[in-house]
Amino acid sequence: MNTTQQLHDLGQSVWLDNITRELLQNGTLQNYIDNYNVTGLTSNPTIYEQAIRHSHFYDEEIKEKATEGKTNSEIFFELAIEDLRQAADLFAPIHKATSGVDGWVSLEISPLLANDVNATISEAIRLHESAQRENLFIKIPGTPSGCIAIEEVIFAGVPVNVTLLFSCEQYMKAGSAYMRAIERRIAAGLNPKVASVASLFVSRWDVAVKDKVPADLHNKLGIAIAQRTYRAYQHLLDSPRWLDLAKAGAQTQRLLWASTGSKDSAISDTFYVQELASPNTINTLPEKTLLTFGDHGLIGHTMSVDGDNAEQEIALFMKAGIDIDLLAGQLQTEGTASFTKSWNELLAMINSKSVTLANGEAEKQQPTPTIPTEPTAPSRPTLRLKKYSKELT
Numbered sequence: 001m002n003t004t005q006q007l008h009d010l011g012q013s014v015w016l017d018n019i020t021r022e023l024l025q026n027g028t029l030q031n032y033i034d035n036y037n038v039t040g041l042t043s044n045p046t047i048y049e050q051a052i053r054h055s056h057f058y059d060e061e062i063k064e065k066a067t068e069g070k071t072n073s074e075i076f077f078e079l080a081i082e083d084l085r086q087a088a089d090l091f092a093p094i095h096k097a098t099s100g101v102d103g104w105v106s107l108e109i110s111p112l113l114a115n116d117v118n119a120t121i122s123e124a125i126r127l128h129e130s131a132q133r134e135n136l137f138i139k140i141p142g143t144p145s146g147c148i149a150i151e152e153v154i155f156a157g158v159p160v161n162v163t164l165l166f167s168c169e170q171y172m173k174a175g176s177a178y179m180r181a182i183e184r185r186i187a188a189g190l191n192p193k194v195a196s197v198a199s200l201f202v203s204r205w206d207v208a209v210k211d212k213v214p215a216d217l218h219n220k221l222g223i224a225i226a227q228r229t230y231r232a233y234q235h236l237l238d239s240p241r242w243l244d245l246a247k248a249g250a251q252t253q254r255l256l257w258a259s260t261g262s263k264d265s266a267i268s269d270t271f272y273v274q275e276l277a278s279p280n281t282i283n284t285l286p287e288k289t290l291l292t293f294g295d296h297g298l299i300g301h302t303m304s305v306d307g308d309n310a311e312q313e314i315a316l317f318m319k320a321g322i323d324i325d326l327l328a329g330q331l332q333t334e335g336t337a338s339f340t341k342s343w344n345e346l347l348a349m350i351n352s353k354s355v356t357l358a359n360g361e362a363e364k365q366q367p368t369p370t371i372p373t374e375p376t377a378p379s380r381p382t383l384r385l386k387k388y389s390k391e392l393t
Contacts, residue, residue: 003297004037004290010302011279013102015040017258018047018287021057024086036294039094041087042106042139042161042199042258042284045339048080049346052353059357066354072347073110075354080107081131088133095135100195100251106161107131108139111339120149121156128158137161137197141336142174150174154181159195163258164335166201167328168229171255174198175236178253182245192250197282201259202226203272204331210264213320219267221317223275225324226257227303227310230278234305237280256282261289270297278303 004014016029016038023029032038052058058079065075087105088095095103107127113119124138140146140153141164150160154177162174175198182192205222213221233255236242246252260272260283268274270293276283277299285293314324 002036002294003299004294006299007273007277007283008037008039010277010299012277013039013254013282014290015042015104015256015282015284016287016290017042017284019043019083019087019105020047020051020055021083022051022055024083024090025057029087029090032290033090033094036290038290039102040091040104040282040284043080043084044108044139045111045342045346048076049342049349052079052346052349059353062350062353063357066358072350072354075350076346077127077130081127084136085131085133088131088135091135100135100193101254104135104137104159104161104195104197105133106137106139108163108339111141111336111343114141114143114336114340115145117145117149117152120146121152124149124153124158124160125156137195139163141332141339142170142198143332143336147173147177151177151181154178154194154196155184157185157190157194161256162196162198164201164332164339165199166204166331166335167225167324168232169325170328170332171198171200171229172232172236175233175253179241179245182250186245186248192245192248195251196253197256198253199256199258199284200226200229201331201335202257202276203259203261203263204335205327207263208327208331209317209322212322213317217316217320219264219271220313221322222272224310224313224317226276228314230255230281230303231306231310252280254280254282256284258284260284261286273297274299276303277301
């Protein structure tokens with residue numbers, strides 16, 4: 001039995017943190033579904049920027065859409081939605097078999113809207129309608145403004161992947177926004193079954209404190225925060241408030257572990273996957289981490305619903321001078337800024353491709369100029385002119 005199958009049997013879903021047209025067309029994603037127990041995927045601007053930069057799979061569509069006068073943002077969403085529709089269709093049997101618990105894909109809203117509640121609501125509804133796939137999440141950051149939008153978007157019936165959560169407190173605010181939306185739907189006579197996941201970013205904690213704490217505390221804070229959050233998640237599911245919603249037909253907002261690739265060579269390349277093994281959760285893995293865990297990952301234990309020794313571990317970091325609440329806010333702010341940077345780089349890449357492809361087409365349509373030559377002596381070497389065209393890859 002491979003280790004991804006063990007996670008599946010434990011009750012943890014394995015999602016791929018990647019999507020490209022190449023993965024879809026060459027059968028790689030189907031292979032991951034068949035042989036690595038992958039039951040969903042997530043996407044983000046960085047993934048698409050790299051895919052567009054390093055392949056030609058999107059070139060013709062970019063050229064065509066740019067010629068039609070579409071903006072870089074419009075081009076991106078049309079490309080991404082086309083990919084995600086195909087992926088959603090691959091996961092559709094899983095989505096159906098699990099009654100909508102699993103088999104999801106995710107599309108991220110523009111991070112430029114992070115502080116604009118009304119624009120976020122409108123765009124989330126528009127994108128979901130454009131995709132025309134019931135198993136597609138819209139990713140919205142769980143910032144203070146984002147949580148307001150999340151409640152309204154879920155109330156409107158749009159499934160949401162709450163992203164950029166870094167602490168138990170941030171998770172609980174996202175969970176409260178979800179429950180308020182479902183309670184409002186029930187009061188309005190609407191179907192309470194609107195799916196959502198809450199994505200807690202783990203490894204970035206360890207990167208942030210690595211140079212600020214003793215070596216014996218390295219790579220321990222992210223797991224401690226995750227354990228604290230997992231305990232709160234389990235307590236929420238046992239609360240009278242949630243049980244009433246479940247009885248009315250509501251679906252659990254599942255906890256998702258994000259940022260689970262190892263970033264320190266001193267630890268195992270499957271460290272976070274092994275430490276975050278836990279029932280009724282999701283782990284979204286970068287492609288490299290999926291393959292390495294499938295090859296040699298080990299599950300030694302599962303996370304405790306009581307949080308193990310999370311509070312003692314966190315107390316050691318506080319003693320070392322780490323302000324947990326302050327750092328959680330800082331990580332969320334930095335995450336928002338990082339997403340914005342990735343978004344701008346993505347649009348710049350699409351624009352660069354559009355210009356390059358348009359220039360290449362215009363160049364092909366021009367006749368090759370004749371270069372006049374001077375008579376030369378027989379012993380003089382012939383000058384061979386080479387024509388170079390700059391192409392972004």
